[in-house]
Amino acid sequence: MRAVVRRAAAVVVAAGLAAAMLAGCVTTAPVAPDRTPVVSGAPAGFEEYYGQDVDWQECTGFDDGAYYCGTITAPLDWTDPDGGDLDLAVIVRVASNGESKGSLFVNPGGPGASGVDLVLQSAGFAVGPELLESYDVVGFDPRGVGRSTAVRCLDAVAMDRYLFDIPAAPRGTSERAAEQRQSASAFARACEKNSGGILPFITTENAARDLDLMRGVLGDAKLAYLGYSYGSFLGATYAELFPQNVGRVVLDGGLDPSIPGAVVGARQAAGFQSALGAFLTSCLAGSECPFTGSRDDAQQQVEDALAAVDASPLPATDGRMLGADALVMGIVSALYSEGSWSTLSSALTGVLEGDPDEMFDLVDRYYDRYDGTYLDNSTEAFSAYNCMDYPADSEEVEAAAEAEVAEDAPTFAPYWSSDVDLCDEWPYPPTGTRNEIHADGAAPILVIGTTNDPATPYEWSAALAEQLSSGILLTRVGEGHTGFNKGNACIDDTVVAYFEDGDAPTGDIRCEAG
Structure with missing residues (x-):
């Protein structure tokens, strides 16, 4: 994983x-x-x-x-x-x-x-x-990046499919992994085709x-x-x-x-779990929090919401479906800044009421997407840099990191890792070291x-x-x-x-x- x-x-x-x-x-x-x-x-x-x-x-x-x-x-x-x-x-x-x-x-x-x-x-x-x-x-x-000689991969419609389409097969199955691998491979091939030969130098x-x-x-x-x-x-x-x-x-x-890339991801998961706890404490002290009870109770309610949309994604006004992966992105986007906590509370209220539009606004902020248009190439450049900078981790490192996420970030753990790594499909091997x-x-x-x-x-x-x-x-x-x-x-x-x-x-x- x-x-x-x-x-x-x-x-x-x-x-x-x-x-x-x-x-x-x-x-x-x-x-x-x-x-x-x-x-x-x-x-x-x-x-x-x-x-x-x-x-x-x-x-x-x-x-x-x-x-x-x-x-x-x-x-x-x-x-x-x-x-x-x-x-x-x-x-x-x-x-x-x-x-x-x-x-x-x-x-x-x-x-x-x-x-x-x-x-x-x-x-x-x-x-x-x-x-x-x-x-x-x-x-x-x-x-x-941006206005410099840039990595180019997909147009907006194709990028939406790559980021937001939910695989048909159940989570954790080989059939789902095959769908994800096909998507990752298509994205990597598009980056190579449309970036003018710069990928190995990013x-x-x-x-x-x-x-x-x-x-x-x-x-x-x-x-x-x-x-x-x-x-x-x-x-x-x-x-x-x-x-x-x-x-x-x-x-x-x-x-x-x-530290290895898998450990980077694991420590970030723990960081966002800690920030989620601080958010929930603040939320419960307010008057418009969608959760009730203790902080542990509220955390369980967040986990229940993630499981619910994983089983039955919510349709947004623009036709996208909010599943668990997109919901994690929206929550993470808001947890970067304490100033976004009130927006996160409102967006989670919407999700619990069956309306994912405000949560998708947070997701779009994460991906620099506005009104169906990507304002920059940050997602593509992010992939290019990480695939060249991070060497592949050993199975032992990956297993230890996965165990760390399960223990330190239980809310996000079911959705934090993937059986498919985009960088395995990247057209060039990494040159970076840790x-x-x-x-x-x-x-x-x-x-x-x-x-x-x-x-x-x-x-x-x-x-x-x-x-x-x-x-x-x-x-x-x-x-x-x-x-x-x-x-x-x-x-x-x-x-x-x-x-x-x-x-x-x-x-x-x-x-x-x-």
Whole structure:
């Protein structure tokens, strides 16, 4: 049984905003007069990439800042300077005070989330008001993602079938596994057919090399970086490859790079189970909770609801059927943020009354789907990165992970794993490894962990900070995914002081709720 590795995008932006396009460019102008590329230290054979000029064009963001959009050319294959190119979409919001400290690169997670959209739509949410003043905030779509040279698989209708069609055969049967394998194989073949030969090069290591290229092209001798969730893995990978280029780096919602993929899925299941418990406690204390009795009673009622829709899926207004797998997705989507708990309560009320439409709204938020249209390619890019980054696990590891899910996440356990792994059907074998990351010689790196983070459990941040030779752990006591700019003054002030003045704490810090 293969565990499902959940997406871990840190930022959920309102669906309506994602329709904004960069096509409204109005003039050509440099981001700043002193953006001279830094070519020194470029990998041998790739100096021309580092020294390239970018045709920056002014574009309009969702605040009154000055925004510039451009495309950076990267090598398709970082082992072959003559192996062809791909495009990296970049957006820069210029420092509001006019005296920039340099570039602050930000990645929202995923893998597969768009950093261009994040900065375009929500730059203040991404880095906070203080850093908007003093840094040129840089959003980018990693290779394979969004406006960069992208992974392409299915159109919206076919994607709906792939994600939401419920197999005809009963759960746990070989006939059901055969249906799922056929679906996974068709998806993988479509990705290979429609992605223009890029799939073997969609890896986090290549994306980290792209990040160093963007640093050099934008004229920064050192990297300033804020990576959320999966973005912490990207940032840690960068630090391992280029420790001498690490400037001020913050990894929020850390991933432990040393644990196998099946264990990642198992620990996430436990994280979401813990978050579900916190949600149910809060729900029962309110006046509009659909559940009754103790927290254990409420948990049993959730499990009964999952079993009920697994046996008899509920029809939505748009014709989709809500089965147990989709219901798990909707619940998980809301558990990323405490601010979504009231919506989850209302959606679960609807499910119990036979109306799944609001729950499908939560499912669609998870998949970046709006009104029948997928707003980006995040689901496809997520699959491409994970299938190349995670080596196959042994049967022993998978069995242990499955047992862990059964014990630590009983609500989700029946639906968390699958007999079929998409990556077994992927057209290329994985090239990634699971090892500790030390980044010996790097400047101080701050790692933020939230104690009841469901998607990137706190233990991962603690492990990453321990592995990094210069890691410093900032603990946010609280709920939800990631910790910076979430209202905890202790976390926020520490991160801002670090980026503004280079003031790294001398040791780990624990920040209580508030």
